[in-house]
Amino acid sequence: xxxxxxxxxxxxxxxxxxxxxxxxxxxxxxxxxxxxxxxxxxxxxxxxxxxxxxxxxxxxxxxxxxxxxxxxxxxxxxxxxxxxxxxxxxxxxxxxxxxxxxxxxxxxxxxxxxxxxxxxxxxxxxxxxxxxxxxxxxxxxxxxxxxxxxxxxxxxxxxxxxxxxxxxxxxxxxxxxxxxxxxxxxxxxxxxxxxxxxxxxxxxxxxxxxxxxxxxxxxxxxxxxxxxxxxxxxxxxxxxxxxxxxxxxxxxxxxxxxxxxxxxxxxxxxxxxxxxxxxxxxxxxxxxxxxxxxxxxxxxxxxxxxxxxxxxxxxxxxxxxxxxxxxxxxx
Amino acid sequence: xxxxxxxxxxxxxxxxxxxxxxxxxxxxxxxxxxxxxxxxxxxxxxxxxxxxxxxxxxxxxxxxxxxxxxxxxxxxxxxxxxxxxxxxxxxxxxxxxxxxxxxxxxxxxxxxxxxxxxxxxxxxxxxxxxxxxxxxxxxxxxxxxxxxxxxxxxxxxxxxxxxxxxxxxxxxxxxxxxxxxxxxxxxxxxxxxxxxxxxxxxxxxxxxxxxxxxxxxxxxxxxxxxxxxxxxxxxxxxxxxxxxxxxxxxxxxxxxxxxxxxxxxxxxxxxxxxxxxxxxxxxxxxxxxxxxxxxxxxxxxxxxxxxxxxxxxxxxxxxxxxxxxxxxxxx
Numbered sequence: 174x175x176x177x178x179x180x181x182x183x184x185x186x187x188x189x190x191x192x193x194x195x196x197x198x199x200x201x202x203x204x205x206x207x208x209x210x211x212x213x214x215x216x217x218x219x220x221x222x223x224x225x226x227x228x229x230x231x232x233x234x235x236x237x238x239x240x241x242x243x244x245x246x247x248x249x250x251x252x253x254x255x256x257x258x259x260x261x262x263x264x265x266x267x268x269x270x271x272x273x274x275x276x277x278x279x280x281x282x283x284x285x286x287x288x289x290x291x292x293x294x295x296x297x298x299x300x301x302x303x304x305x306x307x308x309x310x311x312x313x314x315x316x317x318x319x320x321x322x323x324x325x326x327x328x329x330x331x332x333x334x335x336x337x338x339x340x341x342x343x344x345x346x347x348x349x350x351x352x353x354x355x356x357x358x359x360x361x362x363x364x365x366x367x368x369x370x371x372x373x374x375x376x377x378x379x380x381x382x383x384x385x386x387x388x389x390x391x392x393x394x395x396x397x398x399x400x401x402x403x404x405x406x407x408x409x410x411x412x413x414x415x416x417x418x419x420x421x422x423x424x425x426x427x428x429x430x431x432x433x434x435x436x437x438x439x440x441x442x443x444x445x446x447x448x449x450x451x452x453x454x455x456x457x458x459x460x461x462x463x464x465x466x467x468x469x470x471x472x473x474x475x476x477x478x479x480x481x482x483x484x485x486x487x488x489x490x491x492x493x494x495x496x497x498x499x500x501x502x503x504x
Numbered sequence: 505x506x507x508x509x510x511x512x513x514x515x516x517x518x519x520x521x522x523x524x525x526x527x528x529x530x531x532x533x534x535x536x537x538x539x540x541x542x543x544x545x546x547x548x549x550x551x552x553x554x555x556x557x558x559x560x561x562x563x564x565x566x567x568x569x570x571x572x573x574x575x576x577x578x579x580x581x582x583x584x585x586x587x588x589x590x591x592x593x594x595x596x597x598x599x600x601x602x603x604x605x606x607x608x609x610x611x612x613x614x615x616x617x618x619x620x621x622x623x624x625x626x627x628x629x630x631x632x633x634x635x636x637x638x639x640x641x642x643x644x645x646x647x648x649x650x651x652x653x654x655x656x657x658x659x660x661x662x663x664x665x666x667x668x669x670x671x672x673x674x675x676x677x678x679x680x681x682x683x684x685x686x687x688x689x690x691x692x693x694x695x696x697x698x699x700x701x702x703x704x705x706x707x708x709x710x711x712x713x714x715x716x717x718x719x720x721x722x723x724x725x726x727x728x729x730x731x732x733x734x735x736x737x738x739x740x741x742x743x744x745x746x747x748x749x750x751x752x753x754x755x756x757x758x759x760x761x762x763x764x765x766x767x768x769x770x771x772x773x774x775x776x777x778x779x780x781x782x783x784x785x786x787x788x789x790x791x792x793x794x795x796x797x798x799x800x801x802x803x804x805x806x807x808x809x810x811x812x813x814x815x816x817x818x819x820x821x822x823x824x825x826x827x828x829x830x831x832x833x834x835x
Contacts, residue, residue: 317737318661321715321735321736322657322659322715322731322733322735322736322738324655324657324729324731326653326655326743328653328745329768330649330747330748330768369704371702371704371719373700373702373719373721373727375725375727384652384653384727386719386721386727386729387719388702388704388717388718388719388729390704390717394706396704396706396715396717396731398655398717398719398729398731400653400655400727400729402653402745404652404653404747405649405652405653405745405746405747405750406648406745406746406747406748406749406750406766406767406768407653407743407745407750408743408745408750408751408752408764408766409750410741410743410752412657412738412739412741414659414733414736414737414738414739415736415737416661416735416736416737417661417737418737419736419737419738419739419740420739421739421741424766424772433739435737435739435755436737437660437661437737441755
């Protein structure tokens with residue numbers, strides 16, 4: 174039996190709350206500590222969720238010897254700094270998506286994991302859902318032939334104010350990194366890294382994209398069409414197709430419980446694949462198993478793939494003119 | 505009451521057969537004549553469907569004074585010639601899609617209708633289906649807000665041989681004009697004519713596209729993503745979305761009986777909207793009504809829109825290098 178994985182949470186925002194709630198369904202892990210810039214926020218969070226230790230600041234969490242893994246749930250533009258800090262302190266790390274604002278930063282984070290011989294993973298939790306796993310196994314079993322045509326979208330009409338996180342260039346805002354990361358992770362899973370990208374976007378008044386539509390083409394001849402939106406309540410479906418049929422994941426592809434196998438001349442096969450809670454515990458169970466097995470990289474969400482997805486997003490951002498404040502600092 | 509519309513069918517191929525079968529459900533029309541290059545084919549077709557007159561050649565059908573409307577079901581590259589011939593003989597015309605191989609030819613066909621004061625329509629029959637009409641009325645009623653995000657695809661894995669019609673450049677082959685015309689007609693209906701197009705394609709050994717993926721952008725800021733395929737059995741869904749939700753038409757968007765209204769925070773509303781036969785009679789009923797009312801252009805599938813769709817397809821063809829033999833003749 175593997176030992177219980179002791180998890181510290183860096184951050185107290187909405188996704189941190191969701192992960193801690195979800196962790197109740199993962200018997201392999203225990204949330205033992207939380208950190209926040211403000212002691213009061215950390216204490217309040219710890220009390221609400223029954224967490225033993227509340228630290229002021231990430232450094233104290235990094236120094237907590239009774240933490241095996243840190244879940245980094247800070248703001249997008251702080252992931253790079255925080256992930257490297259925790260890795261250098263000897264922790265394993267699960268980093269909330271988007272993993273980094275660009276591929277160069279992701280490469281540095283991966284190098285930090287390697288030099289410290291620690292486990293690191295991009296928290297693309299949807300990939301661990303029964304529905305996503307079912308699509309994967311249908312494709313692997315040849316249900317549709319070789320996948321070559323993919324389309325995926327995720328979008329909603331945001332009511333976030335102009336100065337909110339979602340629309341703040343300083344904090345890595347925009348629909349591409351917030352919503353688009355899911356359809357891009359879906360496409361990458363089945364088609365790998367594209368050879369070429371073409372993207373168009375509606376850039377809002379704060380300089381981030383309200384909607385981005387991309388076409389990705391692959392050396393294999395495959396095509397993917399991807400869309401993310403803050404402005405429109407998209408149906409948010411995902412499809413992967415081959416010569417023998419298509420598989421649909423919808424609605425709300427990032428947390429879907431419904432998979433439809435469509436083949437010409439046959440009735441659709443609809444499967445409902447529920448999960449407990451909000452589903453965020455599934456990635457924790459996976460991470461706990463990886464670490465227990467001595468792995469440093471997840472076979473389901475490998476770091477090389479995280480890097481490839483970010484290279485694709487970098488190319489899209491260059492085309493649509495989505496620049497982050499951190500980009501300027503890099504020049 | 506309007507008089508019965510007497511219809512002649514130019515061509516005896518699969519779509520001509522489908523239209524004649526469908527016409528049994530349109531009491532406003534009667535199929536009274538058929539023409540084919542070969543007398544035997546015309547006679548066989550007439551006998552099979554109980555049609556009174558079988559003509560050898562389009563000229564004899566054009567001279568048939570007891571025909572009000574000709575349904576042009578010849579090969580794609582012959583539509584231009586045949587439509588002009590029937591209009592000049594004083595017939596109203598319903599022309600099978602693709603209406604023409606390019607916008608320039610379509611403009612000549614429209615000019616022929618105008619100079620002869622005859623009715624002319626692009627046979628985009630799907631637009632008359634209860635499901636398509638339902639999507640239209642939901643959008644018009646504001647169910648999703650102003651439509652700005654659209655994706656639509658239609659594709660199948662073709663078993664047509666390399667020398668078959670679908671892959672013959674001489675006959676206007678390729679997935680774009682064969683399957684793509686449906687998602688393009690869907691996009692045009694809600695978003696109008698795009699300002700810019702971007703297309704990528706897999707061009708097969710005969711020089712036509714096996715699969716084409718397009719992004720269309722509009723002056724309004726709207727985005728559409730469209731795909732057609734001969735190589736992959738796509739799920740063939742269509743979505744139109746706005747700030748308040750999305751509407752889905754699937755599966756097999758071109759002949760769908762299923763409309764789903766998806767709005768965040770509400771249960772999906774699924775409607776099943778069946779139709780009689782193959783649905784091809786619905787456009788005939790519409791055409792009969794237009795002609796009875798003295799119209800020369802359909803308010804549901806106007807000629808100006810047909811022209812706009814073909815301009816879009818022209819731009820896409822230029823990008824993907826899909827050239828027809830008739831293009832060379834035009835130089």
